[in-house]
Amino acid sequence: MKKYYAGLDLGGTFVKGGIVDEQGRIVIKDKIPTGRERPYGAIAADMAQLVKDLASRAGLQEGQVAGVGIGSPGLIDAEHGVIVYSNNIRWENVPLCGAVQERLGLPVCITNDANAAALGEHFCGAGKQFGSMVFITLGTGVGGGVILNGELFEGFRSAGGEIGHMVIERGGWDCTCGRKGCFEAYASATGLIRRTRESMVAHKESAMWKIAGSLENVDGKTAFDGMRAGDAAAKQVVDEYISYLAEGVINLVNIFRPEAIVLGGGVCAEGETLLAPLREKVSPWLFGGADYAPVAIVAASLGNDAGLCGAARLAMCRK
Amino acid sequence: MKKYYAGLDLGGTFVKGGIVDEQGRIVIKDKIPTGRERPYGAIAADMAQLVKDLASRAGLQEGQVAGVGIGSPGLIDAEHGVIVYSNNIRWENVPLCGAVQERLGLPVCITNDANAAALGEHFCGAGKQFGSMVFITLGTGVGGGVILNGELFEGFRSAGGEIGHMVIERGGWDCTCGRKGCFEAYASATGLIRRTRESMVAHKESAMWKIAGSLENVDGKTAFDGMRAGDAAAKQVVDEYISYLAEGVINLVNIFRPEAIVLGGGVCAEGETLLAPLREKVSPWLFGGADYAPVAIVAASLGNDAGLCGAARLAMCRK
Numbered sequence: 300m301k302k303y304y305a306g307l308d309l310g311g312t313f314v315k316g317g318i319v320d321e322q323g324r325i326v327i328k329d330k331i332p333t334g335r336e337r338p339y340g341a342i343a344a345d346m347a348q349l350v351k352d353l354a355s356r357a358g359l360q361e362g363q364v365a366g367v368g369i370g371s372p373g374l375i376d377a378e379h380g381v382i383v384y385s386n387n388i389r390w391e392n393v394p395l396c397g398a399v400q401e402r403l404g405l406p407v408c409i410t411n412d413a414n415a416a417a418l419g420e421h422f423c424g425a426g427k428q429f430g431s432m433v434f435i436t437l438g439t440g441v442g443g444g445v446i447l448n449g450e451l452f453e454g455f456r457s458a459g460g461e462i463g464h465m466v467i468e469r470g471g472w473d474c475t476c477g478r479k480g481c482f483e484a485y486a487s488a489t490g491l492i493r494r495t496r497e498s499m500v501a502h503k504e505s506a507m508w509k510i511a512g513s514l515e516n517v518d519g520k521t522a523f524d525g526m527r528a529g530d531a532a533a534k535q536v537v538d539e540y541i542s543y544l545a546e547g548v549i550n551l552v553n554i555f556r557p558e559a560i561v562l563g564g565g566v567c568a569e570g571e572t573l574l575a576p577l578r579e580k581v582s583p584w585l586f587g588g589a590d591y592a593p594v595a596i597v598a599a600s601l602g603n604d605a606g607l608c609g610a611a612r613l614a615m616c617r618k
Numbered sequence: 619m620k621k622y623y624a625g626l627d628l629g630g631t632f633v634k635g636g637i638v639d640e641q642g643r644i645v646i647k648d649k650i651p652t653g654r655e656r657p658y659g660a661i662a663a664d665m666a667q668l669v670k671d672l673a674s675r676a677g678l679q680e681g682q683v684a685g686v687g688i689g690s691p692g693l694i695d696a697e698h699g700v701i702v703y704s705n706n707i708r709w710e711n712v713p714l715c716g717a718v719q720e721r722l723g724l725p726v727c728i729t730n731d732a733n734a735a736a737l738g739e740h741f742c743g744a745g746k747q748f749g750s751m752v753f754i755t756l757g758t759g760v761g762g763g764v765i766l767n768g769e770l771f772e773g774f775r776s777a778g779g780e781i782g783h784m785v786i787e788r789g790g791w792d793c794t795c796g797r798k799g800c801f802e803a804y805a806s807a808t809g810l811i812r813r814t815r816e817s818m819v820a821h822k823e824s825a826m827w828k829i830a831g832s833l834e835n836v837d838g839k840t841a842f843d844g845m846r847a848g849d850a851a852a853k854q855v856v857d858e859y860i861s862y863l864a865e866g867v868i869n870l871v872n873i874f875r876p877e878a879i880v881l882g883g884g885v886c887a888e889g890e891t892l893l894a895p896l897r898e899k900v901s902p903w904l905f906g907g908a909d910y911a912p913v914a915i916v917a918a919s920l921g922n923d924a925g926l927c928g929a930a931r932l933a934m935c936r937k
Contacts, residue, residue, distance in 0.1 A: 374906045383910060431774060447771065454875030455750060456911035461872040464905050466865050468788040469799075478868070478903055480788075546785050549797070553780040554873060556773030584797055586783050587693045591702060592775035 303359060305350045305367040306611030307399075308415065308603075311335055311387040314342075315603065316349040318357050318364065319611035323423030325604060327357040335388045343398035350403060366614035367399065367407045370415025370606040377457040380409050408617045410451065412606055414460065416599070417444020418451055419609030420561050424601040429558040433551050434599070435462065437544070437564035440475065441483035444609075445555060451613070463487070467546045482550075485543035488519040488565050491536075495522045498536045506530035519566050523573075541573065545580035552594050553586045563599035570598060621684045622676075624669045625930030626718075627734065627922075628690040630654055630706040633661075634922065635668040637676050637683065638930035642742030644923060646676040654707045662717035669722060685933035686726045688714065689734025689925040696776040699728055727936045729770065731925055733779065735918070736763020737770055738928030739880050743920040748877040752870050753918070754781065756810075756863070757883035759794065760802035763928075764874060770932070782806070786865045801869075804862035807838035807884050810855075814841045817855045825849035838885050842892075860892065864899035871913050872905045882918035889917060 301320065308315040310333060317328035331349055333342060346369070354364050373385025380396025382388075400407040410418070417426075417434035426432040426446065434444040441463030445452040453459055463483035464476045471480030472490070484490050495517050499507050507525040511517045522540070525533025548560055566573065578596050582589045601608055622645065627634040629652060636647035650668055652661060665688070673683050692704025699715025701707075719726040729737070736745075736753035745751040745765065753763040760782030764771040772778055782802035783795045790799030791809065803809050814836050818826050826844040830836045841859070844852025867879055885892065897915050901908045920927055 374910070383906065447766070452766065454911075455877050455913070456875070456906075458904075458906040458911040459873065459875030461875075461905040464872040465784070465869040466786055469786055469790075469862070469865055471788075476903075476905065543788070546788055550784040551873075553783040554778065554870075556775070556778030556780075558774050584795075585777075586780040586795065587702065587775075587777040591693070592773075592777040594774070 300360065300363060302365045303354075303363050304611040304614040305353065305364050306415075306607035306609065306614070307346050307349070307367065307369045308412065308606035308610060309333065309346070309369060309371045309388070310412075311372070314346055314349060315607050316346070316353055317604070317607040317611065318353050318359070319608055321615065323608060323612070325608065327353050328604070328607060329353060333388070339390060339393045339395060340398055343395060344402055347399050347402035364405060366617065367403060367405050368415070368610035368612065368614035369395065369399065369407065369409040370412040370610040371395065371409055372412050375409055375411045375457050377408070377410055377453060380407065382409075406614070406617070408613050410453065410457070410610070410613055413442030414444040414451055414453065415609035415613065416442075416563060416605035417446055417561070417609065418612045419601050419605035419607070420563065420599050421446045422612040423608055424561075424605060425597045425599050426559055426561045429595065431555070431557040432559040432561050433462065433555055433557045434561045434563060435548070435551075437486055437488060437562060437566040439487060439489055441487045446557075447555070450616075462547075462551055465547065465550060467543065467550065482547035485540070486547055490543070491519050491522065491540050491566060492517050494536050494540055498522070498532045502532035505532040507533050523569050541576050542580060545577055548577065548581050548596070549584045552581070556586070556592055557594065559595040559597060561597055561599050563605065567598045574598060619679070619682060622678060622682055623930040623933040624672065624683050624686040625734075625926035625928065625933070626665050626668070626686065626688045627731065627925030627929060628652065628665070628688060628707070629731075630691070633665055633668060634926050635665070635672055636923070636926040636930065637672050637678070638927055640934065642927060642931070644927065646672050647923070647926060648672060652707070658709060658712045658714060659717055662714060663721055666718050666721035683724060685936065686718065686722060686724050687734070687929035687931065687933035688718065688726065688728040689731040689929040690714065690728055691731050694728055694730045694776050696727070696729055696772060699726065701728075725933070725936070727932055729772065729776070729929070729932055732761030733763040733770055733772065734928035734932065735761075735882060735924035736765055736880070736928065737931045738920050738924035738926070739882070739918050740765045741931040742927055743880075743924060744916045744918050745878055745880045748914065750874070750876040751878040751880050752781065752874055752876045753880045753882060754867070754870075755883035756805055756807060756881060756885035758806060758808055760806045765876075766874070769935075781866075781870055784866065784869060786862065786869065801866035804859070805866055809862070810838050810841065810859050810885060811836050813855050813859055817841070817851045821851035824851040826852050842888050860895050861899060864896055867896065867900050867915070868903045871900070875905070875911055876913060878914040878916060880916055880918050882924065886917045893917060
């Protein structure tokens, strides 16, 4: 009897779920509203039901789903299956694993959402052929997931791998964590938007005004679109953004020397427009040389499925 | 028959060697001049002879030394036993392990000197009770060794763990690696000396002039001595130095979340004068809180023996 694993990707708006086989193929997936204002027990019940529904719709027999993994925002105590806190869902010390487990009668494990996405990309996405990789999501914040020797690295009490909260410019931009000058402050989409707006205010003639319409409408694409339209200020915004991104990436390469850096998150939709200059900025500065121990810099390939694939993978590895 | 391991700590001036038992006790140790201007074969022969002499002086029988480990400066290809390059000994692609091994008929393994010291401190020094630790040497440069789940982490082709080459102040002080603003530029004894001299030039009245005698005579102790003498400029130098050190330490905690940060190198001789304010600056900024996953910040305890103990430990683990 072929075995399958369920992956659940818990977000502030939706819970995405999927059933994944041992080769990393998603046999079925769906999503339900999180309803995050409800007590966690109700959400856990919905998550358990989602797994049951998906298994039944995929025609699986009792016992074919061998385990369940959850990717969740926030600080996760993986060992005890507890969400220590999550700003996103406003939870504190929620024993989610146990709550889902008792409703399903299946082993349930959990990690944070960036770790889950990293596991997914490593298992069946852009990181597949690499023994070690650092996954970096460039979204509202900068999340990270570190895979060393094929395994997820989480640190003491799963509080490590917070690569976004590495100061790269002491005394620089305020970060949500309270420090100043974190990698996240510059390399997130939020940081890119801030830089874009600052440039627009300084360059009233910039094409970015036409592209975005207003400062409020600026998004992570505005500067890239401006650059493509030949706007000099926009090009400078993109250059500076990529330079800061490179600074953090070089740091992470010198620290972890992974075989690959896998970039995910919204900004990555730019593909080679982002990656080609990033590689150029990173390559000369790798400790020991890029020839000695080359590091691939690639875009994530699973998109929104990375989290549920990785959550399923987590369950697979913990079986 | 009790087993022992030989550790060799290769430096630019001396090769230190020791025989270590499985409990981490050094049964005998000695040092010989490196003679680094000679061909590597001659140095390898001396290293092999040092192991033989130590074993014989310790009264060990043939076969009681089960393996040899080497800690060496430079970039090390641990898998192939090759020193890829070392500024210190001016070597490039030197297959040192093989050269020592063929003269001894014993398995020989190698890692870089900071890694060896980290292993030593973890095996029988200040890091003994911790499952994971980041070792940071504050010397001419900033070296590092990372122990995760009880094992040395070296990264792809052993080129990782270069924590000194993490930029913490973009565009800041020049680093020997070519980048600007690396942790090493600020947190090394060299960085402390630079900061001390700059302050002396700006404060002609400072007690540091009397303490050091001249700018040339400034060392890593000058500012600490000045602070103890009540000098305000010296106190500011120490404060700033520790603030930069803290910035890098917080980064490393957020990235690795080790159970301990172990500090070695010359500057550490200051003990609690350095450590107490460092803990105070680090503690509020640990991701997820210092209570949730506490990180001990302690001084290394093995001094100059860390390297040879760790080199012996490396041999023990690779047996």
